[in-house]
Amino acid sequence: MNYKETAQKVLENVGGPDNVKNVYHCATRLRFTLNASGPVRMDALKNTPGVISVLGSGTQIQVVIGATVNKVFNELQPLLPAMESNAAKEDASAEKGNLLNKVFNVIAGIFAPYLPLLMCSGILTGLLTLAGTMGWMDTASGTYAIFSAASNSLFYFFPILLSFTAAKQFGTNPYVAVVIGATLIHPTFAALADLEGAAAFLGIPVVMQSYASSVIPAIAGVGLYAVIDRTLSKVIPDSLRSLVVTLAGMVIVIPVTILVFGPLGNSLSTLLGDALNALVGFNPLIAGILAGGLCGYMAMFGLQWGIIPIIIMNIANQGFDYFTPMWLMGCYGQMGVALGVFLRAKTAELKQLSLSSFLSGIFTGVTEPILYGILTKYIRLNLFVVIGGAVGGAVCGLMRVKAIAFLFAGVLNFPGYVGDTFVFYVISMALAVGISAGLTYVFGAKELERKG
Secondary structure (H helix, E strand, C coil), X not given: CCHHHHHHHHHHHCCCHHHEEEEEECCCEEEEXXXXXXXXXXXXXXXXXXXXXXXXXXXXXXEECCCCHHHHHHHHHHHCCCCCCCCCCCCCCCCCCCHHHHHHHHHHHHHHHHHHHHHHHHHHHHHHHHHHHHCCCCCCCHHHHHHHHHHHHHHHCHHHHHHHHHHHHHCCCHHHHHHHHXXXXXXXXXXXXXXXXXXXXXXXXXXXXXXXXXXXXXXXXHHHHHHHHHHHHCCCCHHHHHHHHHHHHHHHHHHHHHHHHHHHHHHHHHHHHHHHHHHHHHCHHHHHHHHHHHHHHHHHHCCHHHHHHHHHHHHHHHCCECHHHHHHHHHHHHHHHHHHHHHHCCCHHHHHHHHHHHHHHHHHCCCHHHHHHHHCCCHHHHHHHHHHHHHHHHHHHHCCCCECCCCCCCXXXXXXXXXXXXXXXXHHHHHXXXXXXXXXXXXXXXXXXXXX
16 A cells, blocks of 8 residues: 555545644544535545545544554645644534534544553553463562553553543643643542541532542543633633633632542443443343344444443453453454455455455454455345354353453453453354354355355
């Protein structure tokens, strides 16, 4: 792929530099926020060399590139002027999009920059757990402590990090936002929990909790600060705006975050985690079948951004999560179909696509090339994904397979599933891949020949 040429063509087909309000990338996609949908040439964009698929509509466009999306993004950046944040600075004349899509786009913008770190932290956590359990490393040693700090720092300081990306999405000062998040885990504030008697702020009792690894409080606080920022900026002279707005963030937003958003956010995160676990506990077999059979398609609709924060909070609160392994069986089902297509396909082009997408999936867990390169073209093969994923998910549910860290599918992410249920995770994965691949090989020939 010529990354520079792909970047130029993509930019041209989304309406040129002047039509791009904001763009960033996740694991496989360029995510554009545009000023207007009119200049977009959707058909030409879909047919651009290097583009697997195009999602979204209106001013929210996602261009699926695959594992090399960062290289295309790097070529795209010099072609663009300086851009403002995408979410909060849209004026009243901007096109109205689907509210749910906007919510998921904001969540994606907050969490997506940390996905590589989340995955690597999970891998390191799993490896340390394995090393400690097997006696390969002394858990009291300095080496273990340093690696443990490296694996846990992302989660411990999540309130700070999420404040920064939330500010980018809400269109407010990220540096003030970082202070809002940092206050939640500041040692002086945390020490209030050790005082005799209830801590209070201006006579109002403070509910003391630990906000390390928390998600909701910091994001809610930054959201409030963004509202105050925009409101005061309309009435305060520019010469005083920065000072007044920043002071408001420190003396208004931080206390409100500690008094209101903190306790409510932690309670909500616990409730959501308990609800997810209750779903598994009510009937793990049915939960596994539904999660493994259907949830592998969440990425097609952006729905994973609604569940990922809940999973992260669940692991932070309880140390494990049941839903993730079941969900990922759908992804392994997709990999199985790609393997079956490779074994059955007759054209060199389809063999290359299916093999490269299978290898990308089985090692890193990235399945978008399978979703958009194979499954959207050969529709009937999706049935084999559902069957394989449902079987794998059912085994995960019945055996209560746990994820001890937030990770996607793929062999490189195995350490996040190390524990007493790891063998069942591997069995579930083998079933999902094997069944989907076998069904595709035996029954998929006509579908492949029919559509070439």
